[in-house]
Structures are given as C-alpha cells and as structure tokens.
Amino acid sequence: MITNFKELITAAKREQLPTLAVAVAQDLKILKAVKLASELGLARAVLVGNKAEIEAFAKEAELDLSEHQIVDVADKAEACLTAVKLVREGKADVPMKGLVETSVMLRAVLNKEHGLRGGKLLSHVGVLEVSDLDRLLVLSDSAMNIAPNVDDKAVIIENSLEVALALGLAEPKIAVLSASESVNEKMPSTVDAARLAAMNKEDGRFKPAIVSGPFALDNAVSKEAARIKGIDDPVAGQADVLIVPNIEAGNLLNKSLEYFAHAEKAGVIMGALAPIVLTSRASSEYSKMHSIALALLIHETSSKEK
The missing domain is CATH 3.40.718.10 (Isopropylmalate Dehydrogenase)
Known part of the structure; x- marks a missing residue:
C-alpha cells in the first residue's frame, strides 16, 4: 500500500518512460513540474502551446527541451484538442491541463471525434x-x-x-x-x-x-x-x-x-479513457508533479487489468 507521495513516485517509475501530453504548456509552474517529473524518471513530455512562450518559460525553469517535444499551437482550445488527440492516437499516455480553464480542457476530452469519452460520468x-x-x-x-x-x-x-x-x-x-x-x-x-x-x-x-x-x-x-x-x-x-x-x-x-493543514496534493479527472492530470492553476509545481505520478500509476494499473 502506498502511504505517501515519496512512495507514489517510486511506484510510478517505469524503465520505458511514458509520455505526457501537456495542453497549453506555457506556464512556469507547469514546466517546473515537467522538469521534476523528468529528473525523477517519471515521464517525458510533449508540450503543446505557444512555442515562443514555452521556450521562454522553459529557460526560466531551467528545463532542458532537448528531452521533450514542442508542438506549436497558439489557440488554447486547439492546443487542448491536440494534446487529447495525441493520447487518443497512442502517441502519448496521459493528458495534462496546463494554463487553461478546466472547461476548455474538458471540451477537448469530450470531443466526439478526437476525445477520450469513456461512457462514464467524469x-x-x-x-x-x-x-x-x-x-x-x-x-x-x-x-x-x-x-x-x-x-x-x-x-x-x-x-x-x-x-x-x-x-x-x-x-x-x-x-x-x-x-x-x-x-x-x-x-x-x-x-x-x-x-x-x-x-x-x-x-x-x-x-x-x-x-x-x-x-x-x-x-x-x-x-x-x-x-x-x-x-x-x-x-x-x-x-x-x-x-x-x-x-x-x-x-x-x-x-x-x-x-491550513499544509497537506500535499495531487488531482486527476477519472471516467475518461485515460486519467487526466488536472490541478488548480495556483497549485505548486510539486502538486502538479505528484498529479503526474498519480495519473501515470493509474494508467499503468488499468492497462495491466485490460
């Protein structure tokens, strides 16, 4: 049984790195979380969003972009749909909400043609x-x-x-x-x-x-x-x-x-074809990194059961 986030990170590690599709990735905390996830051996990322802004924030976050891929999409709704499509097409394992409203991300997830509808309540x-x-x-x-x-x-x-x-x-x-x-x-x-x-x-x-x-x-x-x-x-x-x-x-x-209790947090959306990394835009890079680890662990566990 996993009792803390340190154990969660250990359990989520894989020999072959899974791929995270980040929608609207031009955000400092998001890229710091991607950096942490990469350094811990959790995942590599496809960063979908405004390329120039991603590169600028990546420099500030000291994120080595040579280990990741950027897909240049300026429109936020289109960036969300692109990230979701990458998962739907098997080119990434789990999607992650970046600097975008939850409603915009969920519209992409629920897209009838390219989304991740699982037939259940999210x-x-x-x-x-x-x-x-x-x-x-x-x-x-x-x-x-x-x-x-x-x-x-x-x-x-x-x-x-x-x-x-x-x-x-x-x-x-x-x-x-x-x-x-x-x-x-x-x-x-x-x-x-x-x-x-x-x-x-x-x-x-x-x-x-x-x-x-x-x-x-x-x-x-x-x-x-x-x-x-x-x-x-x-x-x-x-x-x-x-x-x-x-x-x-x-x-x-x-x-x-x-x-008040200074709890560490992670958050995902369940009910779709893959767990979706979703935290508040105000959450720390550690909360976002823990959420990445959680989603990857759930994805791995559900894949074994299928």
Missing part, C-alpha cells in the same frame, strides 16, 4: 498527504460535479475506487460524508449516503471496497471521535476515501487541508 479525484495521517487520503468530488444525485455519487465512488486500488489498497474503506452520522430526511445527503452503503451491501456494486455512511468528518477519520459517539463500523475512524455531498463541501475541505 469526476475529480484528489489525493492528499496529511501530516497527522498514516495514509494517503482520497477525496471526491471537490472540483467538477456541482450537486451530484445518488446515481452520480455511485459513479464518483467507482472512479475514486479505481484510484484507491491503484494506490495498493486491497479493501478501500470509503466514507460517504454529510454533517451528521444519522439519517435525516431533512438532510438529503444523509439519505444518499445510506442508499450508497446499501448498494454495496445488497449487490456488491463497489467491491472490493467497504462503503459506509453517513459519516460526519470527525468520525470518518478519527477513531477516538467514532468511539466517543459509539459508532461501530469498519470504516469509522479509518476512512481511506471521503465522498463529499457536493462541490462546495469538497472544495472547502480540499483547500482547508491545503492551506
């Missing part, structure tokens, strides 16, 4: 390294689906489960969060959580995971909080995966962990 899956935890924490969905219904949440769980399995968790413990651990008809997220837990118990939809809920955040991650509240459940206090009720809750939790 969702963002974050992975966080929190100093007080002995494990990585998977969090979804904090960046894409605004108000998912129970069927959407079921797919969000499936996408998160794929990430958890890639991290080496044999039986991921998944907590469906709300503001309370009791089912309350006036709080629809608690009802959804109970239904999702029932799906797994009744027909094993999310096997090999254990899915329980509703949980308040404290008794999902703290054994002591679960003990005090008398919650006897295999997930209580030991959750590997947190499923949030909506994007507001997820976004606030994600950024609170980053800015």
